[in-house]
Amino acid sequence: MIKExxxxxxxxxxxxxxxxSEDIKKNLEITLQKIKQAAKNGAQIVCxxxxxxxxxxxxxxxxxxxxxxxxxxGETVAAMQKLAKENKIVIITPFFEVAAGKNKNTNEKEYxxxxxxxxxxxxxxxxYRKMHIPNDPGFWERYYFKNGNLGFHAIQTKYAKxxxxxxxxxxxxxxxxxxxxxxxxxxxxxxxxxWYKEKESAVYEEYKNGWLIMQRSHAIAxxxxxxxxxxxxxxxxxxxxxxxxxxxxxxxxGAFGQFISHASExxxxxxxxxNLSENKDVRDSWGFFGGRRTDAYKGLLKKGIKDSKK
Amino acid sequence: MIKExxxxxxxxxxxxxxxxSEDIKKNLEITLQKIKQAAKNGAQIVCxxxxxxxxxxxxxxxxxxxxxxxxxxGETVAAMQKLAKENKIVIITPFFEVAAGKNKNTNEKEYxxxxxxxxxxxxxxxxYRKMHIPNDPGFWERYYFKNGNLGFHAIQTKYAKxxxxxxxxxxxxxxxxxxxxxxxxxxxxxxxxxWYKEKESAVYEEYKNGWLIMQRSHAIAxxxxxxxxxxxxxxxxxxxxxxxxxxxxxxxxGAFGQFISHASExxxxxxxxxNLSENKDVRDSWGFFGGRRTDAYKGLLKKGIKDSKK
Numbered sequence: 001m002i003k004e005x006x007x008x009x010x011x012x013x014x015x016x017x018x019x020x021s022e023d024i025k026k027n028l029e030i031t032l033q034k035i036k037q038a039a040k041n042g043a044q045i046v047c048x049x050x051x052x053x054x055x056x057x058x059x060x061x062x063x064x065x066x067x068x069x070x071x072x073x074g075e076t077v078a079a080m081q082k083l084a085k086e087n088k089i090v091i092i093t094p095f096f097e098v099a100a101g102k103n104k105n106t107n108e109k110e111y112x113x114x115x116x117x118x119x120x121x122x123x124x125x126x127x128y129r130k131m132h133i134p135n136d137p138g139f140w141e142r143y144y145f146k147n148g149n150l151g152f153h154a155i156q157t158k159y160a161k162x163x164x165x166x167x168x169x170x171x172x173x174x175x176x177x178x179x180x181x182x183x184x185x186x187x188x189x190x191x192x193x194x195w196y197k198e199k200e201s202a203v204y205e206e207y208k209n210g211w212l213i214m215q216r217s218h219a220i221a222x223x224x225x226x227x228x229x230x231x232x233x234x235x236x237x238x239x240x241x242x243x244x245x246x247x248x249x250x251x252x253x254g255a256f257g258q259f260i261s262h263a264s265e266x267x268x269x270x271x272x273x274x275n276l277s278e279n280k281d282v283r284d285s286w287g288f289f290g291g292r293r294t295d296a297y298k299g300l301l302k303k304g305i306k307d308s309k310k
Numbered sequence: 311m312i313k314e315x316x317x318x319x320x321x322x323x324x325x326x327x328x329x330x331s332e333d334i335k336k337n338l339e340i341t342l343q344k345i346k347q348a349a350k351n352g353a354q355i356v357c358x359x360x361x362x363x364x365x366x367x368x369x370x371x372x373x374x375x376x377x378x379x380x381x382x383x384g385e386t387v388a389a390m391q392k393l394a395k396e397n398k399i400v401i402i403t404p405f406f407e408v409a410a411g412k413n414k415n416t417n418e419k420e421y422x423x424x425x426x427x428x429x430x431x432x433x434x435x436x437x438y439r440k441m442h443i444p445n446d447p448g449f450w451e452r453y454y455f456k457n458g459n460l461g462f463h464a465i466q467t468k469y470a471k472x473x474x475x476x477x478x479x480x481x482x483x484x485x486x487x488x489x490x491x492x493x494x495x496x497x498x499x500x501x502x503x504x505w506y507k508e509k510e511s512a513v514y515e516e517y518k519n520g521w522l523i524m525q526r527s528h529a530i531a532x533x534x535x536x537x538x539x540x541x542x543x544x545x546x547x548x549x550x551x552x553x554x555x556x557x558x559x560x561x562x563x564g565a566f567g568q569f570i571s572h573a574s575e576x577x578x579x580x581x582x583x584x585n586l587s588e589n590k591d592v593r594d595s596w597g598f599f600g601g602r603r604t605d606a607y608k609g610l611l612k613k614g615i616k617d618s619k620k
Contacts, residue, residue, distance in 0.1 A: 131603050136595070151606050171598055173483030173531055174607050181614035206566040210530045213567045217527030220520045221483055256516040257523045283617050285446075288481055290619025293441050296461050297484050300610050304491035307593050309600025 009277040011159045013186065014043035015261075017250040017268045019233030020055055024068065027053050028076065032083060038269055039087035044120070044159045047092040049229045049250075050167050050190040051113070054096065058134075058192070059236055059244060061143040069098035069111055072127060077116050085122030090157045092117055092164055094190040096144070097129070113145040115164045115190055117155045126155030130166040131175060135309065138196070138244055141168075154184035160276060163224075167191045170211065170228070174300065176218035181289075185276045187218060189228040194246035208247050216257035223255045223283035225274045232265055255282040319587040321469045323496065324353035325571075327560040327578045329543030330365055334378065337363050338386065342393060348579055349397035354430070354469045357402040359539045359560075360477050360500040361423070364406065368444075368502070369546055369554060371453040379408035379421055382437060387426050395432030400467045402427055402474055404500040406454070407439070423455040425474045425500055427465045436465030440476040441485060445619065448506070448554055451478075464494035470586060473534075477501045480521065480538070484610065486528035491599075495586045497528060499538040504556035518557050526567035533565045533593035535584045542575055565592040 016034050020027055031052055038046050051057065053076055057065040070076055080093045094115040101108035113130035129148030133141045152175055154163045163184030169175045170189050179187060193211060195204045219226040232248040248265040252272035261270040283289065326344050330337055341362055348356050361367065363386055367375040380386055390403045404425040411418035423440035439458030443451045462485055464473045473494030479485045480499050489497060503521060505514045529536040542558040558575040562582035571580040593599065 131606060132601050134597070134601065136597070147603065152609065168601070171531060171596070172602065173487065173527070174602065174610060177483065178607065178609040181609055181612060206568055209568070210566040213523055213526050214530050216523050217483070220524050221481060256520040258516055258519070283615070285618065286481070287444070287446070287617050287619030289613065289615035290617045291442050291444065291478070292482065292484070292613060293457065294611050294613055296441060297488065297611055299462065299488040299491055300484060301604050301607055302491060303599065303602060303604055305593070305599035307597050307600045308595065309597030 009275060011044050011186075011274050011276065012042050013045045013047065013227055013252065013272055013274060014038035014041070015047050015227055015229040015250045015252065015263070015270050017049065017229060017232055017248050017263050017270070018052070019267055020052070020231060020235070022055055024053050028079060032079060034269060035083055035089075035091060036087065038271075039089050041271065043089060043271060045090040045092070045157065045162070047188045047227060047229050048094055048190060049231045050094045050192045051096055052094055052190070052231075055235050056192045056231065056244075056246070057096070057144060058139045058141045061140050065144070066111070069096045071099065072097055072114065072116055077118070080118045081122040081124075084118040084120060088120045090117065090120050090125070090159060092162075092188055092190065094166065110146055111144055112148060113141065113166055115166060117157060117162065117164060120158040125157050126153070128155070128164040128166070130169060132168045132172055134168040152178040152182060154179060154182040160185050160274070163187045165189050167193060170215050173218065173221065176222055180222035180224055184224060185279060186225040186227060186274060187222075189215060189226070191228055191230040192246060193230055194244045196244060208249065212249065212251070216253050219253050219255055220257045221288065223279050223286060223288065225252060225254060225272075225279065227252045227272070232267055255279050319585060321354050321496075321584050321586065322352050323355045323357065323537055323562065323582050323584060324348035324351070325357050325537055325539040325560045325562065325573070325580050327359065327539060327542055327558050327573050327580070328362070329577055330362070330541060330545070332365055334363050338389060342389060344579060345393055345399075345401060346397065348581075349399050351581065353399060353581060355400040355402070355467065355472070355496075357498045357537060357539050358404055358500060359541045360404045360502045361406055362404055362500070362541075365545050366502040366541065366554075366556070367406070367454060368449045368451045371450050375454070376421070379406045381409070382407055382424065382426055387428070390426075390428045391432040391434075394428040394430060398430045400427065400430050400435070400469055402472075402498055402500065404476065420456055421454055422458060423451065423476055425476060427467060427472065427474060430468040435467045436463070438465070438474040438476070440479060442478045442482055444478040462488040462492060464489060464492040470495045470584070473497045475499050477503060480525050483528065483531065486532055490532035490534055494534060495589060496535040496537060496584060497532075499525060499536070501538055501540040502556060503540055504554045506554060518559065522559065522561070526563050529563050529565055530567045531598065533589050533596060533598065535562060535564060535582075535589065537562045537582070542577055565589050
């Protein structure tokens with residue numbers, strides 16, 4: 001007898017919010033244990049935080065950190081494939097990707113901020129390379145990563161068609177919209193975001209709230225679930241100038257932007273039961289997609305405004 | 311001696327949140343009084359709620375309501391021009407517009423849900439016709455209004471370059487983005503939104519919160535101020551089936567989505583001091599505009615998903 005009748009439109013997801021040490025072997029081991037725990041608790045799709053295996057390297061520009069880069073069939077992805085198959089779960093696996101450059105005659109490599117979606121049978125369902133790359137104090141990602149070159153495309157898994165976007169993508173309504181238009185039913189955002197808390201605590205709250213509001217708005221505008229996974233803890237605590245506290249607050253929200261699960265600033269695994277057919281009802285009731293004025297949206301393809309990122 | 315040193319980047323705005331009766335003459339008189347009060351209190355830009363002169367006609371499909379339509383040089387706009395000039399204020403004036411149809415040989419008319427921006431010298435600074443027209447129970451606007459045909463374009467006024475969008479436009483990130491790209495420093499949303507409160511109060515809260523989150527997200531994504539003006543009160547209280555309560559909650563928020571002013575569900579005039587140069591600082595610090603991947607946004611021009619609005 002089964003404990004719970006599973007509707008094919010229901011999917012249970014888990015987000016693993018962790019602190020990370022400088023020991024990449026230990027980070028992997030701990031994460032594998034937590035995924036097993038999530039699977040035991042019924043999770044069907046597990047999402048890890050951005051660059052879960054290492055400290056957040058964007059904190060500084062450090063040549064040495066390129067050693068963390070792996071191929072998309074490297075140790076990290078292989079470990080997840082094994083675990084996914086054993087537990088019949090989907091695992092969204094973010095990692096620092098190194099790939100061969102376009103010119104096959106040179107040894108040139110390309111580096112991306114990537115997430116591979118491992119399907120419940122251990123095969124690779126798809127891959128996303130972070131499209132919007134930040135370059136702010138403490139988030140110097142352009143030093144490491146090229147702009148993603150695979151576009152925004154939903155990935156079909158055993159349990160749901162999902163859209164994976166990564167961290168800074170959160171601030172761009174365009175990314176969430178195109179991902180939904182390509183069929184995503186849940187948007188996942190592996191993330192690493194925090195603040196120099198000690199310096200300006202009022203600003204800290206404004207940034208954190210803005211971060212929550214922005215992502216909840218994607219759920220509303222697109223009638224989808226949004227699941228965001230952030231890390232916690234203080235990294236580089238011994239280098240006083242760039243002491244960053246990652247604010248956790250991983251969450252899952254529904255199509256009205258309402259929180260279904262919302263983590264603290266400590267290590268946590270959070271869960272949410274998502275009813276995908278409910279989303280379709282909300283979407284049909286609002287009619288936002290049919291109501292879109294695509295005839296008047298050409299302006300979206302223009303850069304238009306110059307700022308610090310050019 | 312002047313009471314307050316005015317920086318040219320500072321602008322004080324006022325939003326007039328009112329209940330509306332079936333007496334359109336009285337509605338105009340009361341509104342003119344409130345605008346004078348706002349001007350006396352230092353407001354430089356005053357925004358009125360959607361279709362401020364009449365009950366919210368979208369509540370039902372009623373041929374009789376076409377009598378409320380006016381030309382863009384009709385009584386309502388003329389009254390605002392006079393008041394704007396006398397008080398040196400900008401007045402955002404939403405009204406039910408009737409215009410000559412395209413075919414000049416016929417007597418055919420076209421109807422729009424419009425806002426005229428009256429500049430501080432009484433001249434017309436620009437006009438916006440609501441682009442996204444809803445058609446939901448209690449919001450049957452497609453019976454009355456054609457899709458707006460003037461696009462999304464910011465309007466230069468004496469005190470700021472502003473973007474006017476109307477009600478259902480709120481749910482579309484595309485509208486806020488293009489309006490900002492065209493130069494808007496403050497986005498104004500004249501609005502009429504409410505709920506059948508008695509029926510499902512939990513849903514009421516979810517809708518209201520979703521409405522707030524969605525608009526605050528436009529401020530964050532675009533590093534602009536957002537000012538939304540909604541009506542209050544119960545309309546059609548004697549026709550039990552469609553008793554709608556407009557939820558007020560007019561607000562102004564800054565570029566982190568933080569509330570600067572936030573009204574109750576009662577009649578109110580709310581004010582906010584907007585520092586436009588602060589917005590530019592936030593924008594440059596985030597770099598969202600420079601970071602946009604316009605090379606990968608073509609998907610935004612596709613309808614993609616079918617729903618109740620086709």
